[in-house]
Amino acid sequence: MSEVKKIATRESYGNALKELGASHPDIIVFDADLAGSTKTAVFGKAFPDRHFDCGIAEGNMMCVAAGAAAMGMTPFASSFAMFASGRAFEQIRNSIGYPRLNVKICASHAGISVGEDGASHQCCEDFAIMRAIPNMVVMCPADDVEARAMVRAAYEYKGPVYIRLGRSPVPVFDHRPDYSFTIGKGEVLAEGDDVAVIATGLMVYEAMEAAKRLREEGVSARVINMATIKPLDEELVLKAARECGRIVTAEEHSVIGGLGEAVCAAVAESGIPCKVRRVGVNDEFGRSGPADALLKRFGLSAEHIAEVALRI
């Protein structure tokens, strides 16, 4: 793995934002005293007149962004996932989701891979919280290439968007020159028909590694990158259910309310006979430690995905 180039998706976000900012004067960026960490500072340095620190007041920030959107601007509002989706839930629900305002909430430091800061900062509930808000698009990129494309797609889309970004550097693996990103479309990264692994975020790379291990065991695993959690690409999920009959979902999020449950609902309501197992954080809080060690401890690894896929 050491030879693989690694970039944190929050870095990709800062760079993409700066790139977009040059040609789109309607972009205005808000942060809540975390600009250096969420990487909105990259935009702020290039466009200081359109970057505003709101201080440690996430609720106010979300509504300020809503107000700017009501004026026709395209606000990006950033904080850590815990405070963006948690502290400011009701502001997002009532002042962004309900009026369908064009605010892009880009939340970094999501999941267990926050590492040493521990449970108070390791948000594993943001998919669940954001999915429940009508009008909200919920996405999570797997690598640098996808993150940058996703930020651009979010800008072009008119309406509220939540993008989950990570703190830790993750492998950059998608090097196709013709790469393109479409909101609401999952992508088959590896073909296979014994089992389908549907993953999102940093678990996509793990899913591909798991598929290699499974191949060695004689199991042909389809790997699907589900970058958009909502609206879910049900067509692709149901195709996998029909053709593989077995699905493992993988996300750096609680098994409650995230990608796994969204896939379960789609499969159950379709009537297609298909077993589903969810790999994620099992209804427990995280803890301090190095990100890599935590991911292993919480079963968010290629090994665990492969084990679950073999047992299903």
Place this chain on the structure above:
Amino acid sequence: MTEKEKKELQITACKIRMGVIEGTYHAKSGHPGGSLSAAELFAYLYHRELNVDPKNPQWPERDRFVLSKGHTAPGLYAALALRGFFPWEDIKTLRQIDSHLQGHPNMNSTPGVDMSTGSLGQGISAACGMALAARVQGNPCRVYALLGDGELQEGQVWEAMMFAGHYKLDNLCAAIDNNGLQIDGKVADVMSVYPIPDKLRAFGWECCEIDGHDFDQMKAAFTQARATRGKPFAIVMRTVKGKGVSFMEDQAGWHGKGPNQAEYEQAMAELNARLAELEAM
């Protein structure tokens, strides 16, 4: 302000009060108390202060108004109808299924509503975002917000006040309807927000106190707000909750319920008498 001008505004405020009673009576619910206390403010905003065009409610350079105390939508709706944003008859559909007049303001259903509100504390933050965006865009519009006094108990209000002071949003003007009552009783007893002007000044605002039912004082306050540079401006209005309907005045119980048939008839009789009195002046 000439006596004629004042009389016109008083007539408008009286008609807004009729709209509040009409709407909450037909809805059998809603919030008459805080709508009635702000009737003069709604009248002044929509007939003197706000640069808006009912024929073009989305005009980009219009002044914005955010009803941060969104539950007093009946007052806003009556003002918008009187200003010509939609037919007066719509008032009778308040809160009913398929009406564009939602229980709390919805910017996507009602012409003239600039921001969806209802959850206290959020509107003033949105108004801050509008004022800041207008500055970035070079849009000459001004942004106005109306808050309740009980609403000041929301922590978010002070996050917003800090933001407006920090960014010196002098295109922002907030009015605070200090009627002294909230659902559970007197604001002073439930959770005191006083002294309001001292707090606002400490957060970087320019501030004045007026009788919120006096148009001369209101005109002076808004004139001062327009002339203020480098600071957001707040107008703390001393008002009477339920003003204009004898049995609703200064009664916390009329915060959030609609009048029954007898109460409706009495309220309308009182307001009609007041209107006749004003028109005869």
